[in-house]
Amino acid sequence: MYDLIVVGGGPAGLAAARAAAEEGLQKILIAERDGEPGGILNQCIHNGFGLHYFKEELTGPEYALRFVRMIQKTQVEMKLDTMVLDVRPDLTVSMIGRAEGYQVHEARSVVLAMGCRERTRGALAIPGARPAGILTAGTAQRYVNVEGYMVGRRVVILGSGDIGLIMARRMTLEGAKVLACVEIMPYSGGLARNIAQCLHDNDIPLYLSHTLVDIRGRDRVEGVTAAKVDDLKNPVPGTEFTLDCDTILLSVGLIPENELTRKAGISMDERTRGAYVFDNMETTTPGIFACGNVVHVHDLVDYVTLEGERAGRAAAAYVNGGCGSADARTIALRADGDVSYTVPQYLRLSGEDAGSVPVFFRVRRNIVEGTVVVRDGDEKVAAFTRKHMSPGEMERIALPLRLLGRVRAGELSITVEKVAS
Amino acid sequence: MDRDVAIIGCGIVGAAVAYELAHCELDVEVIEKENDVAMGTSRANSAILHAGYDPAPGTLMAKLNVEGLELAKKLCGELNIPFRECGSMVIAFTEEEVEELKRLYERGVQNGVSGMRLLSGREALKAEPNLNGETRAALLALSAAIVSPWEYALSLAENAVANGVKIRFDSEVTGIDRLEGGFAVHTASGTVSARCVVNAAGLNAERIHNCVAAPSFSTLPDRGEYFLLDKSEGHCVEHVIFQCPTKVGKGTLVSPTVHGNLIVGPNNETPRDASDTATTRQGLDDVAHMAKKSVPSLNIRESIRNFAGVRAATDVDDFIIRHVDDTPGFIDLAGVKSPGLTAAPAIAKMTVALLRECGLNPVEKALWTTVPRPRRFSEMDADEKRRLLARDSSYGRVICRCETVTEGEIRDALRSVIPPRSVDGVKRRCGTGMGRCQGGFCAPRVVDLLARHYGVSPVRIPQDRSGMYLLTGETKTGEALECTI
Numbered sequence A: 001m002y003d004l005i006v007v008g009g010g011p012a013g014l015a016a017a018r019a020a021a022e023e024g025l026q027k028i029l030i031a032e033r034d035g036e037p038g039g040i041l042n043q044c045i046h047n048g049f050g051l052h053y054f055k056e057e058l059t060g061p062e063y064a065l066r067f068v069r070m071i072q073k074t075q076v077e078m079k080l081d082t083m084v085l086d087v088r089p090d091l092t093v094s095m096i097g098r099a100e101g102y103q104v105h106e107a108r109s110v111v112l113a114m115g116c117r118e119r120t121r122g123a124l125a126i127p128g129a130r131p132a133g134i135l136t137a138g139t140a141q142r143y144v145n146v147e148g149y150m151v152g153r154r155v156v157i158l159g160s161g162d163i164g165l166i167m168a169r170r171m172t173l174e175g176a177k178v179l180a181c182v183e184i185m186p187y188s189g190g191l192a193r194n195i196a197q198c199l200h201d202n203d204i205p206l207y208l209s210h211t212l213v214d215i216r217g218r219d220r221v222e223g224v225t226a227a228k229v230d231d232l233k234n235p236v237p238g239t240e241f242t243l244d245c246d247t248i249l250l251s252v253g254l255i256p257e258n259e260l261t262r263k264a265g266i267s268m269d270e271r272t273r274g275a276y277v278f279d280n281m282e283t284t285t286p287g288i289f290a291c292g293n294v295v296h297v298h299d300l301v302d303y304v305t306l307e308g309e310r311a312g313r314a315a316a317a318y319v320n321g322g323c324g325s326a327d328a329r330t331i332a333l334r335a336d337g338d339v340s341y342t343v344p345q346y347l348r349l350s351g352e353d354a355g356s357v358p359v360f361f362r363v364r365r366n367i368v369e370g371t372v373v374v375r376d377g378d379e380k381v382a383a384f385t386r387k388h389m390s391p392g393e394m395e396r397i398a399l400p401l402r403l404l405g406r407v408r409a410g411e412l413s414i415t416v417e418k419v420a421s
Numbered sequence B: 001m002d003r004d005v006a007i008i009g010c011g012i013v014g015a016a017v018a019y020e021l022a023h024c025e026l027d028v029e030v031i032e033k034e035n036d037v038a039m040g041t042s043r044a045n046s047a048i049l050h051a052g053y054d055p056a057p058g059t060l061m062a063k064l065n066v067e068g069l070e071l072a073k074k075l076c077g078e079l080n081i082p083f084r085e086c087g088s089m090v091i092a093f094t095e096e097e098v099e100e101l102k103r104l105y106e107r108g109v110q111n112g113v114s115g116m117r118l119l120s121g122r123e124a125l126k127a128e129p130n131l132n133g134e135t136r137a138a139l140l141a142l143s144a145a146i147v148s149p150w151e152y153a154l155s156l157a158e159n160a161v162a163n164g165v166k167i168r169f170d171s172e173v174t175g176i177d178r179l180e181g182g183f184a185v186h187t188a189s190g191t192v193s194a195r196c197v198v199n200a201a202g203l204n205a206e207r208i209h210n211c212v213a214a215p216s217f218s219t220l221p222d223r224g225e226y227f228l229l230d231k232s233e234g235h236c237v238e239h240v241i242f243q244c245p246t247k248v249g250k251g252t253l254v255s256p257t258v259h260g261n262l263i264v265g266p267n268n269e270t271p272r273d274a275s276d277t278a279t280t281r282q283g284l285d286d287v288a289h290m291a292k293k294s295v296p297s298l299n300i301r302e303s304i305r306n307f308a309g310v311r312a313a314t315d316v317d318d319f320i321i322r323h324v325d326d327t328p329g330f331i332d333l334a335g336v337k338s339p340g341l342t343a344a345p346a347i348a349k350m351t352v353a354l355l356r357e358c359g360l361n362p363v364e365k366a367l368w369t370t371v372p373r374p375r376r377f378s379e380m381d382a383d384e385k386r387r388l389l390a391r392d393s394s395y396g397r398v399i400c401r402c403e404t405v406t407e408g409e410i411r412d413a414l415r416s417v418i419p420p421r422s423v424d425g426v427k428r429r430c431g432t433g434m435g436r437c438q439g440g441f442c443a444p445r446v447v448d449l450l451a452r453h454y455g456v457s458p459v460r461i462p463q464d465r466s467g468m469y470l471l472t473g474e475t476k477t478g479e480a481l482e483c484t485i
Helices: A011-022 A039-043 A060-072 A137-147 A162-173 A192-202 A259-263 A301-319 B012-021 B060-079 B095-111 B121-127 B149-162 B202-212 B281-294 B340-357 B382-391 B407-414 B423-430 B443-454
Strands: A004-007 A028-031 A047-049 A077-079 A082-087 A092-097 A101-106 A110-112 A116-118 A134-136 A154-158 A177-182 A210-216 A223-228 A241-243 A247-250 A254-256 A288-290 A329-335 A339-343 A346-349 A356-363 A367-376 A379-389 A395-400 A411-418 B003-008 B028-031 B088-092 B116-120 B137-141 B145-147 B166-168 B173-179 B182-187 B190-199 B222-229 B240-243 B253-256 B262-265 B303-311 B320-323 B330-334 B398-400
Touching: A004 A011, A004 A301, A011 A028, A011 A039, A011 A060, A011 A110, A011 A301, A028 A082, A028 A092, A039 A060, A039 A137, A047 A060, A060 A301, A082 A259, A092 B382, A101 B382, A110 A301, A116 A137, A134 A137, A137 A162, A137 A247, A137 B443, A154 A162, A154 A210, A162 A177, A162 A192, A162 A247, A177 A210, A288 A301, A329 A339, A339 A411, A356 A411, A367 A395, A379 A395, B003 B012, B003 B182, B012 B028, B012 B149, B012 B330, B012 B340, B028 B149, B028 B190, B060 B095, B060 B145, B060 B149, B060 B340, B088 B095, B088 B121, B095 B116, B095 B137, B116 B121, B121 B137, B149 B166, B149 B423, B173 B202, B190 B202, B190 B340, B202 B330, B222 B281, B240 B281, B253 B281, B262 B281, B320 B340, B330 B340, B398 B407, B398 B443, B407 B423, B407 B443, B423 B443
Parallel strands: A004 A028, A004 A110, A028 A077, A110 A288, A134 A247, A154 A177, A154 A247, A329 A411, B003 B028, B003 B190, B028 B166, B088 B240, B190 B330
Antiparallel strands: A082 A092, A092 A101, A116 A254, A210 A223, A223 A241, A329 A346, A339 A356, A356 A395, A367 A379, A367 A411, B088 B137, B116 B137, B173 B182, B182 B190, B222 B262, B222 B303, B240 B253, B253 B262, B320 B330
16 A cells, blocks of 8 residues: 555656655655656756756756656655556556556555646648658657657748747757748747747747648658638638748647546546646545646646645645645635636635645736736735736736635636736 | 469458458469558548448449448458447438438348338437437438458458468559460569459559550549547447438548547548548538538547548449450459448459459368457456566557557567558557557657667658658767767
8 A cells, every 4th residue: 555656757746756755655656657757858958947946947857857866865666667557536546567567556645647748730630631740849859859860851830839949949959940930829829938049049930820721742741831810710811821841840739638537537627628626736536636737737847846746745644634624615716807727726725824825827818917816706805917928828826825714705716907007 | 473363452452352362272462552551542431331221222332232241240250350330320301311311221121231220310319319409310220330441451461461362562563464374563573473463453443454454444533531539529429420422422420430439521522633632621621510410519629630531433333343354364343432341351252253254263271370350458458457467568568658559569560460661550550649649659669669670770660651751860960979088
C-alpha cells in the first residue's frame, strides 16, 4: 500500500511527489511512462524556465534535473517505462512496465499529473492532400532536439502557440527557412516574449486572422495556400496567397490528457478539458488530486510546479487525515463575460482566515487596462487591475481568505471590466 | 514461364485472389506498385460489409455481394480479423423515400438477402435514439457488418504468402508483352513472366488492360471524403446508418468502426486524377451537413482525422470480371467499386473458375498454414496481460499511448510474413497512431524501431509510401572535435 501514487513524472508530478515527501509521507511512487523523468521539459532545450520559481533562467532539461535531484534525496520511488492503465475510484492503480510487468497497487491518495497533448490536423479538419511533412510542433521538437534529425527545409507554422514559436526559432537556428507563422485568431496564442524573441528577432512574418485553405503535395508537402479570414473565421475569397514549403508545423492548441481521469469517473470541466478541482487541487473523487497541464494548460512551468506542490501537500494532508473537514463550506467560482474559465472551480473553506487562494484563469480576447472583478451576488468583493490581458497569457489573482469567510451566496462571479477612461 | 499466375495489384481484390490461389498447387506472384498491401481504395472507404440490397438484381455486383458477405464473415472469423455484425439501417424522411425503402427491400429479396425488416420511424428511433426525429421509416438489414479493411486485405495477403505465394512491392508495371503461352510483365523491379495475368490494379486497371488489349472501358474516378471521430463518439449509433441511395452512391453514412471510432462520410466528387485523395473544405462541410441530417447531435468537433478515398468506378455500371477479348490468359477484375470490399472473396472464387477456363488446372494443396491476426495487447483482459508480460517484458513498453500499443507487438509485426516498411505500415498492423494524438507521440519511437530493425538511418524511413520521407537529415552534421583529455 502506497501513501501516494503520482501518475506522471513531469514537472507537475515531480513537484507533487517532493512536496508530499516534505510533508512526511513515507511511501510515494511516481509512475512515469518514459524512460527518464522530466516529461516534456526534456525536449525543451531553450531557456526561459524557472524565472519565477528559481529566479534564474534555465533550460527545460536543467529545470527538470533540479527536481530529479531533489527527488533523489527523498524516499520517493520512481518506476520508469511504466504506464498507468487504470486509476479506480477506490484508489487502486494498475500499470504495466518493462521491468515489473503488470502490477496493481493500492494507494491512500493519487495525484494525476499526465500533462497534455497537442491538437492535430484531424482535430481542425484542415483540408488538402495528406503528404508527409505535416506534424505538430512538439513532435518536430522531439525529432530535432532529442533524436537529432531535421524535419524539413522550408517551413510554415500554422497557429502561434508557444511550441510553434519556439520551433520557428529552433528550425531557423538549425538552418531551415521559416516562411511564415499563420494564426487564425486576431491575436497570438503564445507569450508576447516568444513572439518577440522567436518571430521578430528572426524576421519571420506573423499573419494574424489568416489560415491555410489548401495543402499540396503527393509524397511530401509541396506548398500551401493561405488566406485571410473574416470575423466568423471563414476564408475571404481573393485574399489567397501561396507559400512554397516542404513542411507544416502545427501549433494549434494543447489538450489536457484526461483519458485516465474520465475512466475513473471524475467530473470534468468542458471548458478546461480537465477535472473540476477544489483549491487544494482535489478532484470530485476524494483522495484523487490533479495538477499541471492535465488540469488546465499553463504557459509557464513555474506555475505548474507551484500547482504540483499544492496538490502534493494536500494529498499528504488527506492521508494524514487533515483535509476536507465535514464543516467545510464550498463556494463555486463562476467564470463570467470575458473570463473563459477558472482553476480552481471550487473553494472549500475551513474557517482559516490568514493567507490567500490563487485563482488562475484566461480571458477570451485582448484587453487593455482591465479590472478583474470578483462579485458575491451584486456586491463587489475584490478587484484587481491589469494593464494588459491576452488569451495567450494565463492570469492569476490571489483571493484573500478573510474575504471569503464573508461570502453569502454559494458562488462568486469572476469577470473582467474595462477601466473607465 | 516464371509463374503460373501473376496478379497485378494487392488491394483487397488482389489479396483475395492470392489467398484463394494459395490453396492450389500453383506458382503465383503478386505485383504491387506500392510498398505495402491495400494502399489504394482498399484502405480508404466506409469499411462496410454490405447486406446486398443495393445492386440491381442480375448484376455481378448483386450476386457477388451476397455470396461475398458470407465468405467474408467466415474468413474474418478464421483469421481473427476485426469485424462486427452490427446491422445497417437505411432511413427515410419523405414519402418518396419510404417508397424507395420498399423498392430496396424487394431488391434485397430478389438478390437473396436475408434478415431484412422494414421499421416504422418509431421503431427505428427506439433502436437508434440519436437518429433525426423526422425519421419516418427505416430498412433494417441484420446481415450488414463493419470490418477493418486494411487488416482484412493484409491478413489475406499474409496467409497467401505463408502458403507459398510470392509478392513484390515497389514494382509498378511499366509494360506487358505477350509471349508464346503467356505474358512478360515488366515492372520497376524486373520482369515477371506468367502463363496467366490477373488485372486487379484497382484505379489503374484501365492502364494495365490497355497494355495488352484494345481499350474496352474507361475509369471514372469518384472521390469520397470522410471524418473519423474520437472513440468518445463511437457509440453515437450502433448500426451503420445510411440515407436513401442516390444515382451516384449509397449517400453519406454514419457508422461505428471496429476500432471503436465513428466514421462519417462519404460524398461524391470528381478528383483531378485517380491518385488525388485530397480533401476539400467544401467537401468536408458537405459531408458534415449531410451526416447531421441522419444524426443531428453528431459531434463533428471530435474529429481526429479526415481522409478521402477514390472509388475505382468505370463507365460500365457493374464489376468487370472477365477474360479480355483476344487475349487468352488475361483476366480483368476492374471497376470494383462498392460493394467490392464485401464481394472480394466471391470475386476471387470466380477468378479461379476463369483461370480454369484459361487451361490452368489448380489442384488443392494438401497442407495449409493459417496465420491468424495476432491479438492486440489492448484487446486482452488483465489476466492475459499479466501472463504475456510475465513471458516477455517487451509488451511492458508502451509505444503508442492513445491506443496502448506495445513494443512487443511492433516487434512481432516486424517479424511477420509481410513486415511493415513504413510508419503507417506499423499503424495498419498494430494500431499505432490511430488515436487522438494521431502519432504525435509515437511516430519518433516507431521510426526508431523501424530504423533499428532494418539497420538503416531514420532518414530512410518513410511515413507511408516509399518516397514519403519524414526527416530531411541530421541536425548537426559537422565533424565532432576529437577529445584530447
